[in-house]
Amino acid sequence: MRRGVPAMLLITLSLALWPYTAGAREWSKSSLRGRCIWHATGLPTTSGQRNGKGPFTIIAAVTFDGKGSLSMDYHANVDGAYGDIPNLGGVYSVDPDGHGTLTYTGPLSGVTATYDFYVTPRGRELLLIYRSNTTAPITDRIAWGRCQFQD
Amino acid sequence: MMTLQSIKRALIIAAIAGLTCNHNAHAARYSTASLRGTCIWLNVAIPTSSGARAGTGPATILSPITFDGHGHVTLQYRINLNGAYSFTPNVAGTYSVDPDGNGTLNYKSPATGQTISFNFFIALGGDEIRTIHSASAGKARTDWVTTGACTFK
DSSP: OTTHHHHHHHHHHHHHHHHHHHHTOOOOGGGOEEEEEEEEEEEEOHHHHHTTOOOEEEEEEEEEESSSEEEEEEEEEETTEEEEEEEEEEEEEEOTTSEEEEEEEOTTTOOEEEEEEEEOTTSSEEEEEEEEESSOSSOSEEEEEEEEEOO | OOOHHHHHHHHHHHHHHHHHHHHHHHHTOOOGGGOEEEEEEEEEEEEOHHHHHTTOOOEEEEEEEEEESSSEEEEEEEEEETTEEEEEEEEEEEEEEOTTSEEEEEEEOTTTOOEEEEEEEEEGGGTEEEEEEEEETTOSSOSEEEEEEEEOO
8 A cells, every 4th residue: 555655646746747748848840740731811911912912811731741841732712813733842840849830832923931830739730820931021911820630 | 314305305405506506616717827838829910990091001920828827928929010020039918817717918019019908718618718909008999900819729
């Protein structure tokens, strides 16, 4: 019976500390492996409106290889023009705190776009915002979305 | 000595008391201590008519928010404000939570310099917080309406 007490104490302490140790999880590229469904929306900024930019929406199945590359079954409607690319490539990075970037070249615009993301605490989805492009320091649109991993 | 009928009556009273107790517990179960840990906040801001007249554009915010359980928060603040991206670590703020799960979040935006407030509800049994913009210090109307969610899951 006495031997059982320290074990019980350890189990109790482990359970009590679990939420905090889980929150301290370190992420890396290999944390992202598999397929998530991405749904994004973009709206023109004030400069984008002046440049004639309209809204866009994206749905895509994104497959991460765990090593920094990704491929997408990509469907987009950019200001009324719909297009789909079945195998669009891109790259990604992941910091230890769960922040990362996702970069690809838009097949309709030809612009290389980078999104910032965070992995949610339990790793079920990525939350993303549009960060930058290769053509101008100020983006013509803001955009946001979430990519939910499949069970 | 208890009869079978009195035992049944006691059990029924205990069951009703239990149901009432659970209901009351549900109605008053939240406090600042209910929020402890880090959620990931995605917030989208669309200019109001007065905001558009003032030249503000849309914005997105992506930030982990760490709640300390005592009314203080820290944000790792990434924003695309009308096309301009910036990152500011360790932005301090405050929060409150009412017993019904409604609360407020306040911080000084590093992008605009304004002290801004959000109203929120705790949702999904505590797995998520749903936010809207409620006030910008010194302004009768906010420059944006916003919709956001901070997920713990």
